[in-house]
Amino acid sequence: MSSPKDHPDYKNEKNRLEYTKDYIQSILEVASTTQGGYKENIKDAFVNLDHLDSSLSYINILTNARLLELIQGDIRNLSNIKHKPYFGRVDFDRDGAHQTETYYIGKVSLYRRDNQEPVIVDWRSPIANIYYDGRLGEVSYDSEEGEQRGQLALKRQYLIEHGELEEIRDIDVTTRDELLQRSLSETSDKRLNDIVATIQEEQNNVIRADLQKPMIVQGVAGSGKTTIALHRLSYFIYIYSGKVAPEEMMILAPNKMFINFIAESLPELGVEKIRQTTFSDYVFACLGKRLKLTDANEKLKALISPETEGKEDIKWVSQLKGSIRFENILKRYLKDIRNNYVPEDDVFISRFRLYPSKRLRQLFIKDYQYLPFEKRKEKIQELLKSNFQQRKKKILQQIEESFEERYDQINSRYKGEERREKMVRLLDNKEKRTAEVKGVTKKMVADYMKKFPKKHGIDYYKELLTDRKLLEKYAGDDFSAQEIEKLTIQSAGLKQNVFDLEDLAPILYLHTYIKGIPKELKMKYVVIDEGQDYNLLQIRALRRATGTNLFTILGDLSQGIHAYRGTEDWASFISHALPNANYLTLQKSYRTTVEIMDLANALLGKLGKDLPAAEPVVRHGEKPSIILVDTKKQLLEELAEKIHQEQEKGFRSIAVIGKTEKECKWIYQQLKKQMDVQLLKDTDELEHSLVIVPSYLAKGLEFDAVIITSFDETYSDHELDLKLLYVTITRGMHSLSLIGRHRSAFRLDEQDTIYLQD
Numbered sequence: 001m002s003s004p005k006d007h008p009d010y011k012n013e014k015n016r017l018e019y020t021k022d023y024i025q026s027i028l029e030v031a032s033t034t035q036g037g038y039k040e041n042i043k044d045a046f047v048n049l050d051h052l053d054s055s056l057s058y059i060n061i062l063t064n065a066r067l068l069e070l071i072q073g074d075i076r077n078l079s080n081i082k083h084k085p086y087f088g089r090v091d092f093d094r095d096g097a098h099q100t101e102t103y104y105i106g107k108v109s110l111y112r113r114d115n116q117e118p119v120i121v122d123w124r125s126p127i128a129n130i131y132y133d134g135r136l137g138e139v140s141y142d143s144e145e146g147e148q149r150g151q152l153a154l155k156r157q158y159l160i161e162h163g164e165l166e167e168i169r170d171i172d173v174t175t176r177d178e179l180l181q182r183s184l185s186e187t188s189d190k191r192l193n194d195i196v197a198t199i200q201e202e203q204n205n206v207i208r209a210d211l212q213k214p215m216i217v218q219g220v221a222g223s224g225k226t227t228i229a230l231h232r233l234s235y236f237i238y239i240y241s242g243k244v245a246p247e248e249m250m251i252l253a254p255n256k257m258f259i260n261f262i263a264e265s266l267p268e269l270g271v272e273k274i275r276q277t278t279f280s281d282y283v284f285a286c287l288g289k290r291l292k293l294t295d296a297n298e299k300l301k302a303l304i305s306p307e308t309e310g311k312e313d314i315k316w317v318s319q320l321k322g323s324i325r326f327e328n329i330l331k332r333y334l335k336d337i338r339n340n341y342v343p344e345d346d347v348f349i350s351r352f353r354l355y356p357s358k359r360l361r362q363l364f365i366k367d368y369q370y371l372p373f374e375k376r377k378e379k380i381q382e383l384l385k386s387n388f389q390q391r392k393k394k395i396l397q398q399i400e401e402s403f404e405e406r407y408d409q410i411n412s413r414y415k416g417e418e419r420r421e422k423m424v425r426l427l428d429n430k431e432k433r434t435a436e437v438k439g440v441t442k443k444m445v446a447d448y449m450k451k452f453p454k455k456h457g458i459d460y461y462k463e464l465l466t467d468r469k470l471l472e473k474y475a476g477d478d479f480s481a482q483e484i485e486k487l488t489i490q491s492a493g494l495k496q497n498v499f500d501l502e503d504l505a506p507i508l509y510l511h512t513y514i515k516g517i518p519k520e521l522k523m524k525y526v527v528i529d530e531g532q533d534y535n536l537l538q539i540r541a542l543r544r545a546t547g548t549n550l551f552t553i554l555g556d557l558s559q560g561i562h563a564y565r566g567t568e569d570w571a572s573f574i575s576h577a578l579p580n581a582n583y584l585t586l587q588k589s590y591r592t593t594v595e596i597m598d599l600a601n602a603l604l605g606k607l608g609k610d611l612p613a614a615e616p617v618v619r620h621g622e623k624p625s626i627i628l629v630d631t632k633k634q635l636l637e638e639l640a641e642k643i644h645q646e647q648e649k650g651f652r653s654i655a656v657i658g659k660t661e662k663e664c665k666w667i668y669q670q671l672k673k674q675m676d677v678q679l680l681k682d683t684d685e686l687e688h689s690l691v692i693v694p695s696y697l698a699k700g701l702e703f704d705a706v707i708i709t710s711f712d713e714t715y716s717d718h719e720l721d722l723k724l725l726y727v728t729i730t731r732g733m734h735s736l737s738l739i740g741r742h743r744s745a746f747r748l749d750e751q752d753t754i755y756l757q758d
């Protein structure tokens with residue numbers, strides 16, 4: 001690392017840094033005094049609450065509280081950047097302008113209060129795009145005033161630590177991105193690092209791609225998908241600040257452990273208020289209740305276990321439940337539910353018809369079709385209630401009128417006793433009728449409404465899949481008897497109220513039609529990480545539920561270890577769920593060294609599928625090593641020795657990855673006698689620097705060093721096993737070792753030895 005003092009512009013840069021720090025300090029001091037003022041105002045307003053007009057005092061409190069919140073946000077932001085105010089600079093010669101414009105780029109903007117000159121510009125601002133996107137020379141960027149063109153005269157990076165300038169680096173056309181190299185070679189005890197200073201062009205394209213269009217990103221392992229997802233959300237918030245509340249945005253992650261990772265980096269990006277959840281938790285929130293789910297990894301465990309029988313049926317049913325073919329069953333089912341929702345009885349006030357059922361059904365099916373069924377029902381209830389009084393009055397009037405008519409008739413036609421008798425009867429009759437009508441209260445409407453179905457989407461779903469006749473009816477000619485049989489057998493758990501993850505999308509789908517989704521769960525923007533684990537019906541149901549098609553889905557088909565329930569191609573998402581979605585790819589891998597990635601790519605090649613191989617960012621390390629052992633005892637000894645060596649090298653996060661939970665448990669039992677180690681479960685937080693991870697839980701994680709073990713459980717050459725291996729191998733940032741009985745346990749053959757240490 002060269003000293004910043006060697007840089008010809010050092011003095012100016014040093015002065016600039018001092019100036020920026022001083023300015024931040026002065027703003028912080030003013031802000032802190034102002035903050036005190038607001039606090040005083042609030043206190044005074046509370047004291048005077050009883051004496052003054054209370055509504056005025058409340059307004060006063062609210063205004064001051066809002067101002068206080070804003071200023072506290074400013075103080076937080078400025079305090080955060082005080083010691084590292086910016087990381088880059090661009091000099092821009094705007095076409096037609098005479099003076100070069102200089103911009104310092106940091107995590108938040110800061111403008112001089114006196115003349116609005118930018119001191120720091122936000123990395124998300126339009127001009128900052130040329131820092132990420134542009135090479136020296138001709139560049140352009142889009143701003144509110146339209147496209148801006150000019151020359152990028154200088155692109156400079158800084159390393160600032162504790163308020164001191166540690167390094168200045170000018171990026172010309174040929175320079176490798178040293179800052180990126182440095183950031184990637186660091187060891188890590190924290191996931192999802194701060195990458196705003198080193199976002200690469202292909203990543204920048206994803207972050208800033210048209211926010212008004214859905215987007216699908218196929219990114220190889222370690223290409224920064226999770227990191228980029230968060231930065232795109234941060235960008236969205238910046239662009240739509242004031243128009244979209246963070247609560248109207250949602251990020252769906254695969255499990256709780258993942259959410260913990262994300263949560264760590266959210267405040268840095270200003271996106272902490274975004275709804276961060278898993279697909280199942282979102283569905284439960286929509287349903288207003290939690291369902292008992294089989295362990296999400298249970299199926300995967302069964303599928304990778306050699307002992308499981310009927311794997312093909314398990315896979316078939318899982319896939320089916322996420323397909324358009326299954327949605328067609330639901331659609332036919334829903335049509336019948338809708339057609340039979342309104343009771344067949346007409347609505348009467350005494351003997352007078354208030355509404356014929358036919359008319360109500362027409363309203364329900366046609367006029368209110370934009371609403372969920374329960375909302376349509378509410379509309380009908382409102383209608384009946386509001387017409388009730390009016391209609392009742394009219395009926396009473398009718399009774400009165402017909403009485404008078406009859407009265408006149410009797411009067412003119414009959415005489416004497418006969419007339420008297422008829423009159424008495426008429427009067428009795430009138431009184432009876434009137435009393436009857438008067439006696440009908442609004443409760444009649446409530447009673448009528450009770451005849452509507454009360455069933456939840458969950459009940460309908462269970463009924464469909466556990467009643468073979470029903471299933472046959474709605475499956476129609478699309479399904480063979482054998483297929484229906486498989487579907488009912490595999491859905492047997494529903495009878496005990498135990499659901500599979502694959503059941504949630506169809507349930508959500510039905511629920512959106514039947515009950516609808518509460519307003520607070522409607523979204524303006526949705527980001528899905530590990531999108532390859534989602535199926536078409538999930539995306540379609542989510543679209544209906546959230547009420548938006550602004551989805552950014554990021555995933556990697558090569559890591560599709562849940563492909564039995566997820567997707568195997570992005571094209572179907574685009575044609576059936578998110579038409580006009582942008583499709584972008586991320587091909588560079590930032591996590592692993594060239595040597596580890598070469599081995600991973602070699603394995604991917606064995607899949608015989610046209611899956612994109614990753615291009616590692618040029619960062620070298622040692623070749624992966626393989627240690628062959630004969631006994632379990634030897635395996636343990638070699639493992640303990642390897643862990644020790646990796647710790648000696650200063651690696652702060654080390655993972656031992658076994659294929660199955662069984663093998664991992666055994667290793668854990670043995671290792672914990674000698675060292676501090678954690679066995680990772682789906683819901684856990686990563687607490688230890690040394691963890692044992694079953695292969696199917698490794699997705700999305702990363703470690704400085706990875707040791708893959710295999711003894712009783714080996715990897716077969718089936719697609720799922722090869723993908724699992726690919727996932728585990730690509731978890732290591734700096735070092736990878738394999739310990740097992742044979743090379744073939746890791747699907748490696750003679751030719752692959754070139755990727756391994758001698």
Ligand SMILES: Nc1ncnc2c1ncn2[C@@H]1O[C@H](COP(=O)(O)OP(=O)(O)OP(=O)(O)O)[C@@H](O)[C@H]1O
Nearest residue numbers: 193195198199200221222223224225226227590700
């Ligand atoms: N531009 C960048 N600058 C610095 N580090 C980066 C950059 N892009 C990605 N990284 C780092 O690369 C690693 C991988 O990123 P991330 O986990 O987001 O990738 P991913 O595509 O989600 O991976 P996977 O699909 O394999 O789980 C992280 O350590 C991240 O900090």
